[in-house]
Amino acid sequence: MNWDDWLEDIIVVVSFALLAWFIVHGARSDRWGRAFRRLGQDRIGIAAGVVIAIYLMLGALETIEIPSGVNGSRSVLDLFSGRVPAEETYSAPLASVSLSTRHPKPLKGWHLLGTDALGKDVLVQTLRACKTALIIGGVTSAIYIPIGALLGIVAGYCRGWIDQIIQYVYTVLYSIPEILLLIAILLAFQYTDVSLFGHAILSPGKSVPKIALALSVTAWITLCRLIRGETMRQTERAYVSAARAMGQSHWNIITQHLLPNVMHLVLISLVLGFSNLVITEAILSYLGVGSPIGTPSWGNMIDGARGELSRDPVVWWTLTSATMALFGLVLSLNIFGDSLRRAFDPRRG
């Protein structure tokens, strides 16, 4: 079994485990309990949270596979949308005939958001693309946030040669144009074949988790620089010396004292970075090194739709659906992130 396949299952399991941990931890900790109560009063925040939950549900529905047919499996979402018939070519939203000036043919089914060049229902494609976006954003964040935050704090707190090494690494990476670096890494991944204990860890070809891996290589730099600066500022404050005078170890000071004080930056970076990651995926897909062909992704949809805008009559629905879906996710993430930050801010009475 390829690692790409089980990675997706692991992500679902880990995400739900994390969620459970958050709830259990939140119930115990006074600080979290307070934050949750405040969040409960924030209606816009809740609305944004619900929207995010819907996106997550769609992603989960597309990820969970159930056996179907002989030796095959289909995702739950696929099963639901199975009744939507495929057409031959473009058709406008709610149209009854296909989009062709010469030979308009009657459609087999009813499509709320029309169909694309291959006759696939745009709504179904948009919904299925949630999974790709969430995997790109989620996996990349799960890799780069801990690395960036930890290295940033360590660099800002320890100074000296440790700081210099970390700075050197990210300055070198930063000096290479990001897109070129990403392309180089992804191309390298395409031809790499790594096996461990007989299992293929990296098999040649394109895949979504590979994009996430490549994006993590560049994404931590901005966070690391941000956290390093803030940590330097915080380290100057007396509570760090007080903690040291109290006999706290360096590790405790980093995790117990400095991390909570830079956490708001991590949270903001996570939310703002998420949308950036989804957009970068779109760019990479356009350049031909992104998602494999056939993978539903908003990036692929937007890139495919660019050419269609010059048709007459204009095929606008693919671009609009994908953009709106992306917009909805990014907006609700932003609002929710802001609510979270406010809920955890002790300075609010």
Add this chain to the structure above:
Amino acid sequence: MSLQPLLDIRNLAIHFATETGTVEAVKGISLSLGKAETLAVVGESGSGKSVTGLALTRLLPEPPAVYSSGEILFHGHDVLKMKKEELRALRGARIAYIFQEPSTSLNPVFTIRSQIAEAIRLHRREVKDVDDEVAKHLDLVGIVDARKRMNDYPHQLSGGMQQRAMIAMALSCQPEILVADEPTTALDVTIQAQIIEQLIEIKQRLKMAIILITHNFGIVGDIADRVVVMFRGQIVEEGPTKRVLGNPQHAYTKALIECIPQIGQKRRRLTTIDHEALEAASTLKPVSTS
């Protein structure tokens, strides 16, 4: 007094090696502290008094700080030769600190309860009811309604209350020496008096040794048993508080005492220290009458 003092500093010298040159902060000082004794270390900014205080548990960042000579004996063990783990067990648990700025000495994102509880959990594992212990210590430093106030965040407390919380945190680990590094400098005068009174009360109740580092001779008289005057990294005068305040021997001590403004004194300007005249007049030889 027992033969072995609680703390014995012998010929301690500390310098800071920077890129632009070496700064000698402490130039071979010797002093000792007995059990339950209160020692005031007085001197102006840059006289090396804070550096000495921080050196007690090796809190100075090394580099740039270099301990070039001497020893700091705590119960007869040299702090300068201790391992990292031993130092961590020493800090907070046996020698605790209070710093100048109470507003930044407390971590802004945690309640004072969780901060004091953290200190107790770190050094006193045997304590079962941590909350009770926290409340007890907040009560000890004169915070009214401690059970309720301990759930406050630092920004919800006034400066004086923050400093009290800091003192409670330092006391919660039951240290043998409390190093108060300019504990009242950031506070206004009435609160200063309250904090000093609080320290006196604690000193009497807990029989703890206190090292009070200050530039202000005005607060020394009520609390200290002995005074050490530092000037440019050296001890210039040492003796019982009454004697030093009443009959200062060294020119610098006299100058410092004259700087305390007196009520009712008709003066247009406050007295300042003329360093050039001081250096010309004296050879900076230490005076000791203990």
